[in-house]
Amino acid sequence: MLNPLAGSITTEEGALRLARGELVAFPTETVYGLGANATDAQAVAAIFAAKSRPVDHPVIVHLAKGGDPAEYFAQNVPDMAYLLIERFWPGPLTLILERAKEHASAAAAGHPTIGLRSPDHPIAQELLRLFAQQVPAGGLAAPSANRFGRTSPTTAAHVRAELGGGVGIIDGGPCRIGIESTILDLTRYASIGAVLLRPGSISERQLAEVLGSLPLAKDAAAPRVSGSHASHYAPSRPLYLVDAEDLKDLSGDVAVWSFQPPPPGHPATANWKVAPATPEQYAMALYRVVRAFDAGRASALFIERPPQTEDWGAVNDRLGRAATPIR
Numbered sequence: 001m002l003n004p005l006a007g008s009i010t011t012e013e014g015a016l017r018l019a020r021g022e023l024v025a026f027p028t029e030t031v032y033g034l035g036a037n038a039t040d041a042q043a044v045a046a047i048f049a050a051k052s053r054p055v056d057h058p059v060i061v062h063l064a065k066g067g068d069p070a071e072y073f074a075q076n077v078p079d080m081a082y083l084l085i086e087r088f089w090p091g092p093l094t095l096i097l098e099r100a101k102e103h104a105s106a107a108a109a110g111h112p113t114i115g116l117r118s119p120d121h122p123i124a125q126e127l128l129r130l131f132a133q134q135v136p137a138g139g140l141a142a143p144s145a146n147r148f149g150r151t152s153p154t155t156a157a158h159v160r161a162e163l164g165g166g167v168g169i170i171d172g173g174p175c176r177i178g179i180e181s182t183i184l185d186l187t188r189y190a191s192i193g194a195v196l197l198r199p200g201s202i203s204e205r206q207l208a209e210v211l212g213s214l215p216l217a218k219d220a221a222a223p224r225v226s227g228s229h230a231s232h233y234a235p236s237r238p239l240y241l242v243d244a245e246d247l248k249d250l251s252g253d254v255a256v257w258s259f260q261p262p263p264p265g266h267p268a269t270a271n272w273k274v275a276p277a278t279p280e281q282y283a284m285a286l287y288r289v290v291r292a293f294d295a296g297r298a299s300a301l302f303i304e305r306p307p308q309t310e311d312w313g314a315v316n317d318r319l320g321r322a323a324t325p326i327r
Contacts, residue, residue, distance in 0.1 A: 005156040008171040011127045017168050018043075018127075019134035023050060025145040025159045026127050027172030028119035030092050030181050030200070031152040031287070032159050033062065033142030034167065035127075037135055038073070044106035044141050050163060051148045058109040059143040060181070060226055063118045064128035065090050072137045073114055075100045078189045080211065087210050090120040092181040093202050096223055107141040113187050113223040123172040143226055144180065145169075151233050151290045151322070154178050158291055177201050178284035179318055183225050184215060192216065197225050199314040201283065232321040233287070235294040239301045241323040247302060255298035257289055259306075271298050279312045286318065 009017070014024040014035075021043040024035050034050065036043035038061045048055055061073055069085075070077045074097040081095055099105075099114040108114045116139075119125065132138030144152040146162045153159045156171035182200030184207065196204060196215040208214045247258055248266070255271035256262070262272040273289060276282045293301040303319060306312045 015130035034145035038139035
């Protein structure tokens with residue numbers, strides 16, 4: 001039984017606040033989002049201010065189940081987009097499409113493209129449905145509900161710790177996936193095909209089942225999207241990504257996340273956590289572990305490098321962006 005965060009709000013109250021131009025944090029299957037009316041430039045600007053987000057860095061717009069991207073936010077949508085939507089929406093797939101020029105410029109940070117997805121979470125879908133009763137376009141601009149560049153929140157308590165009590169929070173419990181959505185660029189589909197801009201829980205192989213081939217790798221001409229900075233998802237203190245053999249020589253007040261238990265007598269035993277063995281369980285725990293370290297007293301977090309295989313690609317992407325370079 002969920003024990004809601006003290007002071008959290010209902011989906012009904014959240015929809016009303018969003019329609020009034022306020023910000024509301026809500027759960028999705030990936031991470032908690034900080035939502036605003038995607039058609040209200042002033043409300044979207046409040047997201048950027050709350051997150052200290054660069055003004056040229058676009059945010060993803062969330063749509064209700066069954067929503068058609070071309071209905072309001074996108075234009076010249078390729079047929080392939082609808083095949084992907086049929087397979088993966090609602091779900092953790094963001095599609096980058098050509099933006100309808102008269103709409104959502106603020107959410108797109110002025111860029112000619114826009115990121116759209118439909119979240120696979122009952123509370124998010126209920127919020128979108130109720131919001132659409134107030135605002136016909138019904139889209140919510142919603143990046144992760146944290147300060148820009150910091151670790152994404154996967155519980156309502158994480159949001160409160162990150163943003164304080166000034167934002168209404170709908171508590172939906174822990175996010176079941178735990179890392180951000182896969183982002184696929186279709187704006188150049190007719191000329192070069194689909195381009196993977198950010199890995200996520202929907203793998204390249206799954207995408208290929210619909211695309212007919214693996215998506216292309218990100219290139220210099222790719223649109224700017226969420227989570228694309230080289231340094232991202234980071235705690236306030238150093239996080240080092242190391243091989244297993246490097247852990248045995250650690251000393252001092254450090255924390256460790258490893259696939260193996262600590263050797264007998266290791267100095268970091270008290271702060272040594274054993275990581276899940278599967279990429280799905282690891283992803284679900286990742287940001288919770290990083291945030292717990294950030295709230296503790298250890299001077300640094302050492303994480304054993306996960307396998308360098310395709311099924312660990314999304315996890316390795318997030319760890320690589322969060323890690324402090326070892327000099």
